[in-house]
Amino acid sequence: MEPIPQDLRLLRRAYWLIRLRWVAVAALSMAIFFASKVVGLALQCEVLYGIAGFLGIYNLLVYILLRYFGRSDDDEGDQFPIRSIKAIVNLQISVDLLTLTILMHFSGGIKNPFIVFFVFHMILSSILLSPKESYLQATFASVLIGLMAYLEQTTLHHYCLEGSIRLVSVSNDLTIFGITCENMYIMGVVAVMSCTFNLVVFITCSISTQLRKQEQGYWLANIELEQKDRIKDEYVSRVTHDIKGHLAAIQSSLDVVSKGMLGPLNERQSEFIGRAGERTRTLATFVRALLRLTRLRLSDSVDKQQFCLDETIRNCVEAARLKASDKTIELTSVVELSDSKVFGEQLSIEEMITNLVLNSVKYTPAGGKVEVVAKRDGDHVVITISDTGIGIPKKELPRVFDEFFRASNARATERDGTGLGLSLARQIVKRHEGKISVESEIGRGTTFTIELPLID
Amino acid sequence: MPQSRIVVVDDDPDIVEAVKVVLECNDFTVMTANNKEDGLALIRAEKPDLAVLDVMMTKWQDGFEMARELKKDSDFKDMPILMLTGVEDKTGLEFKSAAGDPDWLPVNGFLDKPVEPETLIAEVKKLLAK
Structure with a gap:
């Protein structure tokens, strides 16, 4: 059974975190500039810009680290380094919390309103990590804030947010139970923040776990359906x-x-x-x-080989030539591929294009036109088979590639038809990582477009 | 010119009978068998000019094995073998491109079942003329 790709999901989210951090670096630099130059706050600009710079460098390092550990997903595919990725995400969140604490310390400490940004980190860690790891990160954040507040009151210098903003200062003379009001306020903030962190982690983890379970349920149901479909196919x-x-x-x-x-x-x-x-x-x-x-x-295995499409398409057109001339249908082709090569099952592709051309001939009234055009478009080849035939009713178009489906007017025109030709075409195109689409107007004609990847 | 003698081996008696009638109507002498063992014994006893084999008889690949065995035998390595099959769709093997590969599929001709009488006769005549 195919495993749920939660490892891959974590890797994707780890990259998302990196992108988010680039935004944070830019926003922080702008905020420092705005607060110091426009608002006129007396900030430790050099230090704060330094922190923004550090955040940028550290983000780059994490990106390189993630590229290194995350690559085995594509190459080897056997053992995904989930533990390394988890460790990197854990490290990122911890370093983010530490950086934010240092940033807060140099810009007003616990009184800086941006202290609520810790909450965002709690949400992020709850989404990305397990509940246990998230609670650990919440405890780490609480310890950091408490430590910062304590050190600023005892040994470290406290950088006040001073400038054009007039901060209300609490008198240090008042005491409650022998603790100054300011210290009381700081302890209160630390306690409230700590509660908030744990509450946020609890709520987010509950929702995340529920969603993960739901996703796992869908995934398993999908796998079961695929297995049943396979049993049906074997039967x-x-x-x-x-x-x-x-x-x-x-x-x-x-x-x-x-x-x-x-x-x-x-x-x-x-x-x-x-x-x-x-x-x-x-x-x-x-x-x-x-x-x-x-x-x-x-069959999962495809017997692929390199081949030139030019000749294959010409063969397909020639295979339908006799039937077209029997119905006096003008069958033309424009193949401009200059020996572009496709990697695939030549017989399948030839069979598919021939069938589509024969289909066009079948549903085009005498005297009509069928045209096959194959052109290169970047690293793809685009093959169009268009006719001036009876067309397909608009509301039936989404179903034309379904198994056993035949358009109502096709059934009226031709009794015989398996209703499987277009399903086969879709299956063949899918195996070649290509695309097939249809456009049609009733009474005016139909165009099938196939896109197949080319080899350079 | 003496009549060419052909052995037809297929586990489906209806197919054997139909192929027999088609060949006899075109003045060939036909002998039939319904499995690999009888087929090999018949071919060794009668030394026909051509053998028509089914790919999948009672056992998977019986026809292949029979063809390989005959081509290894110095008495029969020059006897043309025409293989009939409806198996292509089941295995996904492209027999046509492998027909004539002396190691993998040592047969001289290959036709999809059901074979149109005209196609069968044309192929048999072509192989006998070689």
């Missing part, structure tokens, strides 16, 4: 293969009779044997398409 493949064997025997027996090898037939006998033969052939075509589709869906 269809086995049944259709058996049917195909019987059909081959019926067809061979009918051929022997219809070709008069067991004696001459009268007109009515010949007519009815002919009808049986025709229906058997239709059924065999359907069964073959169904087998091909289930085989493509079931």
